[in-house]
Amino acid sequence: MSTPSTAREHPTTGEPRHEHASIRTYLIVAGILTAVTALEYGVIQVRRLAPVLVPLLITLSAGKFALVVLFFMHLRYDSRVLTFLFVAPLVLATLLAIAVMTLTGEFLVFGR
Amino acid sequence: MDLQQTDSYFVVAHFHYVLIGGSLFGILAGASYWWPKITGRLLDERLGRLGFWIIFAGFNLTFFPQHYLGAIGMPRRIYTYNPGPGWGFWNFWSTVGAFAIAFGVFLFALNALLSLRYGAPAGADPWDGRTLEWRTSSPPPPHDFDEIPPVYGRDSFWREKYGDGRGRKPAPLPAAPDAHGIHLPSPSHWPVVVALGLIVAAAGALTSLVVVLIGAAVLVAGAFAFALEHHRNPAHVRQDGVLGVDHRKLAMWIFLGSECFLFGTLIATYLAYKGRSVVGPHPHEILNIPVTTLSTFDLLMSSLLMVLALTAVQRGDRFQSRLWLGGTALFGLIFLGFQAYEFTTFVHEGLTLQTNLFGSTFFVLTGFHGGHVTLGVLWLLTLLVLDLRGRLGVQDALKVEVAGLYWHFVDVVWIAIFTLVYLIP
Numbered sequence: 216m217s218t219p220s221t222a223r224e225h226p227t228t229g230e231p232r233h234e235h236a237s238i239r240t241y242l243i244v245a246g247i248l249t250a251v252t253a254l255e256y257g258v259i260q261v262r263r264l265a266p267v268l269v270p271l272l273i274t275l276s277a278g279k280f281a282l283v284v285l286f287f288m289h290l291r292y293d294s295r296v297l298t299f300l301f302v303a304p305l306v307l308a309t310l311l312a313i314a315v316m317t318l319t320g321e322f323l324v325f326g327r
Numbered sequence: 328m329d330l331q332q333t334d335s336y337f338v339v340a341h342f343h344y345v346l347i348g349g350s351l352f353g354i355l356a357g358a359s360y361w362w363p364k365i366t367g368r369l370l371d372e373r374l375g376r377l378g379f380w381i382i383f384a385g386f387n388l389t390f391f392p393q394h395y396l397g398a399i400g401m402p403r404r405i406y407t408y409n410p411g412p413g414w415g416f417w418n419f420w421s422t423v424g425a426f427a428i429a430f431g432v433f434l435f436a437l438n439a440l441l442s443l444r445y446g447a448p449a450g451a452d453p454w455d456g457r458t459l460e461w462r463t464s465s466p467p468p469p470h471d472f473d474e475i476p477p478v479y480g481r482d483s484f485w486r487e488k489y490g491d492g493r494g495r496k497p498a499p500l501p502a503a504p505d506a507h508g509i510h511l512p513s514p515s516h517w518p519v520v521v522a523l524g525l526i527v528a529a530a531g532a533l534t535s536l537v538v539v540l541i542g543a544a545v546l547v548a549g550a551f552a553f554a555l556e557h558h559r560n561p562a563h564v565r566q567d568g569v570l571g572v573d574h575r576k577l578a579m580w581i582f583l584g585s586e587c588f589l590f591g592t593l594i595a596t597y598l599a600y601k602g603r604s605v606v607g608p609h610p611h612e613i614l615n616i617p618v619t620t621l622s623t624f625d626l627l628m629s630s631l632l633m634v635l636a637l638t639a640v641q642r643g644d645r646f647q648s649r650l651w652l653g654g655t656a657l658f659g660l661i662f663l664g665f666q667a668y669e670f671t672t673f674v675h676e677g678l679t680l681q682t683n684l685f686g687s688t689f690f691v692l693t694g695f696h697g698g699h700v701t702l703g704v705l706w707l708l709t710l711l712v713l714d715l716r717g718r719l720g721v722q723d724a725l726k727v728e729v730a731g732l733y734w735h736f737v738d739v740v741w742i743a744i745f746t747l748v749y750l751i752p
Contacts, residue, residue, distance in 0.1 A: 238638060245631040249624060256620045259750055269751055276746035279627075280739045287630050288735045289728075296570050297580045304584035308591030315595040 235289045244286045251279050334404075337397025343390045347428075355382070355435060362439060363453050367465040368446030370438050378434035385427025392417035392424075457485035470509045513557050520549030566725075579729045583736045590740050593695060594747055597688040604683035608676055615669065616749055622665035623745045626700075629658030630738045633731045640714075643721045649714050652727075655734065656707040659700055666697045689748070696744060699737045706730050 236244075255275050258264050264271065285291040290298050332338060363369050397403075401414045408414055452461040462484045463472055479486045479497045490496040528542025566574045601610075636651030670690070673679075678686045710730055713719045719727070 235634075235638070238635065241631060241634045241638075245628065248627045248630075252620065252624055252627065255746070255750055256616070259616070259752070272746050272750050276742055279742045283627075283630060283735055283739050283742070287634050287738075288732055294570065294572050296572060297577070300577070300580045300584050301587075304587045308587040311588065312591045312595035312598070315592070316599050 235292055236286050240286060244282050248279055248282060251275050332397055334402055335397035336393045336401040336403055339403050340390045340393030340397060343393070347386050347390065352382075355379075358435075358439075360454070361460075362442070363449030364460055364465045364467070366443060366446070367449050368442045369449045369453060370442050370446065374434060374438040374441075378431050378438060381434065382428055382431030385424045385429075385431055388424030389421050389428060390424070392421050396421075452484075455488075457482040459484055462487075468509075470511055473509060515553055515556055517549050517553035517556060521546055521553065524549055573725055575725060575729050576732070579732045583732065586736060586740075589695070590692075590743070593688075593692040594743060597692050597748060600684040600688050604685045606683050608673075608678045608682070608685070610685055610689075610748075611752065613673060613676055613678060614749055615672070618665065618669070619745065619749050622662050623741060625658050625665070626662045626738050626741050629655050629662070630735050632658060633734050637724065637727050637731050640719060640727045641721065641724045645714070648719065648727075649711065652707055652711045652714060656704050656711060659704040659707065659734075663697060663700055663704070666693065666700075669693075692744065692748070696737070696740055699740070703730075703734050703737050706733065 255272060258268065258271060258275075284301070290301065359370060359375060396414055396417050399414070400412060401408070449465045451464050453465075454461065459476055459478070460467070462476055477483070477487070477497070477499075486497060524542050524544070524546030526542070527545060528539050531538025531540070531542050568574055568577065570577065632651045632655040636648055636655055639647035639651055673686075678689075680687055680690045707730065710719060710727060713723075
């Protein structure tokens with residue numbers, strides 16, 4: 216994996232530019248994404264994994280999500296401001312989704 | 328007392344004392360106070376005072392007698408009455424007061440109009456003000472301040488002029504090292520066209536689909552023209568703001584943050600209604616996981632092609648940038664093909680938007696995602712056309728990066744949908 220490099224100047228504007236990952240890193244990430252997708256398809260076929268299937272699938276999915284956001288969307292190399300602007304609403308939206316499901320849906324906790 | 332005065336003229340008097348005394352006087356005071364800042368001209372002091380006292384006297388003459396009229400039995404919401412009860416005398420003076428108010432307001436308006444032509448120049452700070460608006464010229468320039476003013480506290484400008492309670496003034500800030508001038512968005516007529524398109528589309532929603540389509544076409548054309556109007560303006564080359572992030576990139580990330588809520592809500596709705604359909608088809612009977620795994624793989628690989636396109640544009644490699652941009656769009660189209668196949672199959676098997684809760688929530692969620700993919704494909708094809716015409720150089724890499732952010736987001740949303748909708752039993 217490549218490491219984040221320091222800001223270099225843009226070739227035409229002369230402004231500081233954040234370097235992104237190398238092509239090799241992108242290919243490795245794509246390989247991992249493919250493998251995890253195949254793994255996801257595989258684990259749903261295994262009956263013995265049924266008790267842990269939901270947390271397992273959510274973990275695998277979260278890993279894929281993080282890989283795309285960190286490397287393909289360059290959040291690992293970009294300004295922290297951008298991370299905050301994305302992660303804060305993502306956390307809030309997740310909490311909102313959990314709240315909706317908890318109150319009305321499958322995962323009834325508070326009764327009706 | 329309450330019962331006795333209810334629906335009487337006392338009530339009319341009471342609430343007009345509140346409305347006129349509490350609101351109208353405040354509005355006139357505010358207008359007088361900020362008029363010099365808005366226009367750069369001072370109002371005439373004598374005319375202003377005269378207007379104030381006439382309105383003040385007229386206000387009391389109009390509404391004070393109405394308390395008494397209510398107390399002696401005059402009801403509200405009547406416009407005429409017999410002479411018998413003896414309400415005529417005070418109603419006459421109330422009417423005189425109303426004319427006095429009108430005359431006072433006329434004097435205020437006259438004062439304002441005359442000041443535009445004959446008023447003395449106000450200067451930046453005619454009232455020795457304490458707040459920041461008095462720190463800039465009157466009227467203020469469109470951008471308000473040439474440099475962001477220092478803020479030392481609630482009475483910032485006052486402290487700047489006179490110091491704190493002990494007279495200690497804040498040290499002036501050094502001049503900003505990079506004074507690259509003030510750049511404001513250029514005025515444009517296109518937003519009016521966009522608004523017109525919206526109005527036509529809204530009117531069409533009440534009348535006919537054809538009118539909706541015409542309105543939508545006007546709207547889209549206006550939005551495109553607005554976006555591209557100053558595309559080549561050299562003043563737009565520098566887009567980095569105080570956060571050190573390009574405005575376009577910042578805007579895209581903020582937009583993606585808002586999109587988290589859209590898709591979070593749609594996914595939550597799907598899960599909330601999961602297993603609650605009264606009639607079939609149910610998910611386990613109809614979802615084709617092997618095919619969807621393939622389409623998921625396709626979309627993930629399109630993200631790889633997108634980053635390859637970006638690096639090619641950054642390198643200035645025209646051949647590869649065209650290849651990968653075209654490839655990404657193609658993979659997006661393949662994904663849409665998978666989705667069209669899935670939707671068609673479902674409809675043939677009896678699942679529509681109206682069939683059951685599963686159908687409604689599934690089609691809304693995946694349909695919105697498909698709509699996003701479609702928009703992304705159009706965006707990618709636009710970039711490809713720009714590239715083919717030689718208008719996507721190294722200096723335009725950020726345009727590809729921003730489009731890529733959108734594309735990757737569509738991808739991560741699908742990662743979540745694939746797991747939560749398809750894989751979890």
